[in-house]
Amino acid sequence: MxxxxxxWRWVGSFLLTLGMAGGAGAVQEIDQKEVCLSxxxxxxxxxxxxxxxxxxxxxxxxxxxRPHVSRFAGLLRERPGPLCVECHQNLAExxxxxxxxxxxxxxxxxxCHAPHxxxxxxxxxxxxxxxxxxxxxxxxxWQARPMRHSPFRRNQCSACHQAHAAPFDHLSxxxxxxxCMVCHQNDTSFQSAHKGYPVVKADCVRCHDPHASTEAGFFxxxxxxxxxxxDCSDCHVAANAENPFEVTTSLDRLCGECHEEQVAASRExxxxxxxxxxxxxxxxxxPHTGDGAGLLNASTERTCxxxxxxxxxxxxxxxRYTSHADGVxCMVCHAPHxxxxxxxLSSDPVSLCSGCHDYEHSASHxxxxxxxDPRSGRLMDCxxxxxxHDAPYGRYMHLAGERDLCLTCHTEFTEPR
Numbered sequence: 001m002x003x004x005x006x007x008w009r010w011v012g013s014f015l016l017t018l019g020m021a022g023g024a025g026a027v028q029e030i031d032q033k034e035v036c037l038s039x040x041x042x043x044x045x046x047x048x049x050x051x052x053x054x055x056x057x058x059x060x061x062x063x064x065x066r067p068h069v070s071r072f073a074g075l076l077r078e079r080p081g082p083l084c085v086e087c088h089q090n091l092a093e094x095x096x097x098x099x100x101x102x103x104x105x106x107x108x109x110x111x112c113h114a115p116h117x118x119x120x121x122x123x124x125x126x127x128x129x130x131x132x133x134x135x136x137x138x139x140x141x142w143q144a145r146p147m148r149h150s151p152f153r154r155n156q157c158s159a160c161h162q163a164h165a166a167p168f169d170h171l172s173x174x175x176x177x178x179x180c181m182v183c184h185q186n187d188t189s190f191q192s193a194h195k196g197y198p199v200v201k202a203d204c205v206r207c208h209d210p211h212a213s214t215e216a217g218f219f220x221x222x223x224x225x226x227x228x229x230x231d232c233s234d235c236h237v238a239a240n241a242e243n244p245f246e247v248t249t250s251l252d253r254l255c256g257e258c259h260e261e262q263v264a265a266s267r268e269x270x271x272x273x274x275x276x277x278x279x280x281x282x283x284x285x286x287p288h289t290g291d292g293a294g295l296l297n298a299s300t301e302r303t304c305x306x307x308x309x310x311x312x313x314x315x316x317x318x319x320r321y322t323s324h325a326d327g328v329x330c331m332v333c334h335a336p337h338x339x340x341x342x343x344x345l346s347s348d349p350v351s352l353c354s355g356c357h358d359y360e361h362s363a364s365h366x367x368x369x370x371x372x373d374p375r376s377g378r379l380m381d382c383x384x385x386x387x388x389h390d391a392p393y394g395r396y397m398h399l400a401g402e403r404d405l406c407l408t409c410h411t412e413f414t415e416p417r
Contacts, residue, residue, distance in 0.1 A: 032062060033061065043056075046114065046116040046117040046118065047116060049114075049117045049119050050119050051117060051118050051119060051122075052116070053115060053117060055087075056116040056117060062077075080110060081104075081106070081107020094162075094165040096165075097165040098165075098166075099166050099170075099171055101171055112124060112125060112131060112163075113125065127155060128156065128157055129143065129157065142211045142212035143212070145213055147215065147216065148211070148212040149209075149218060152210075152212060159179075161173065177199075177201060177204045180204045180210075195230065195239055197236075197245070207286075207289045209291075220289040220291050221290070221292075222289065224295055227287070227289065235247050235287065251281055265337060266338045269335075269339050270338075270340040270341075284297060284303050285297065300330050301323060311390030319391055319392025320390055322389070324389075331346075333352060349382045367379075367381050367382070385397055386398070
């Protein structure tokens with residue numbers, strides 16, 4: 001018989017003896033800390049680390065754990081999020097704010113906090129960038145850049161960000177330039193650096209990287225040519241004008257002066273992107289700086305999703321995909337400025353899909369010229385059977401491929417003989 005089984009047999013006999021001695025219904029005081037540490041002795045070092053969780057320090061183990069059985073890991077009385085809020089009631093108000101940090105929203109409190117004890121304030125398992133980089137892996141790249149913002153360099157993430165939730169994007173402490181102007185004064189030097197334009201109320205991170213950069217002035221990695229040359233007047237009216245951020249002419253004419261080929265192609269496209277053709281280029285592009293090719297306002301996927309919800313993917317329902325094949329760039333399949341195909345596809349569906357799925361289209365269902373979809377009358381192509389974003393069945397099919405999908409066209413097999 002194992003030592004643990006012997007121990008529990010002894011404990012059971014001891015408790016039974018106490019019950020008999022004390023009479024029916026007698027309640028015995030238990031030193032929870034002593035009893036629990038007799039098995040969970042690995043917790044002794046955590047409790048002695050310097051910063052202890054009060055229930056653990058008080059030996060009140062059953063404040064969080066059930067002693068016998070539980071539906072939750074670690075014999076917790078409740079899921080970690082709701083359990084923590086029972087005591088940390090201020091978190092309930094924070095979690096009602098507009099932007100919630102994913103670990104807090106999902107109840108993954110122990111992803112950041114030690115549940116029994118630790119060496120850091122607020123029971124954090126690490127501090128600053130070391131803690132944040134466990135999820136935000138891009139921090140490692142930022143740390144290697146030559147220009148690092150002072151709060152970031154000093155490991156002071158909380159100087160700009162809230163830990164659990166905030167009413168502003170990116171968990172910022174303040175909206176727009178509010179965080180920036182706490183340190184950066186709107187003095188003569190500041191105004192001169194911005195050519196006299198009143199940027200104090202602008203969104204600073206549109207041009208500047210708030211963490212680290214390879215460029216002087218913490219500019220983002222790619223600069224629009226007029227901006228890089230400091231020629232604000234190429235696009236904007238004078239800094240002392242009544243509306244200094246207005247452009248000198250309409251965007252379609254302004255952008256077309258340099259990007260004539262793209263603007264003209266979009267205007268002439270059979271299917272034009274609603275923001276293309278110079279109508280509102282800034283819906284997708286940053287006119288000053290950007291992190292990637294094309295000076296997009298964000299990654300391709302985030303830029304597109306700022307307007308589009310492909311297949312209802314934001315619902316999180318099974319079979320709804322933001323991108324095809326788990327990460328294919330939107331522009332692999334779509335022409336961002338417009339083209340001659342519906343859905344802004346960069347070519348006809350058969351040619352487009354066969355660019356990757358070459359084997360499948362060498363031995364497949366008849367498609368193309370002369371083959372019509374009996375349900376719609378349109379040419380039969382890949383999209384007749386397969387979805388891209390809304391495809392809840394195997395192989396991105398609209399319906400179960402074994403039978404149901406085929407019978408929507410081949411109705412002769414559904415009629416009784």
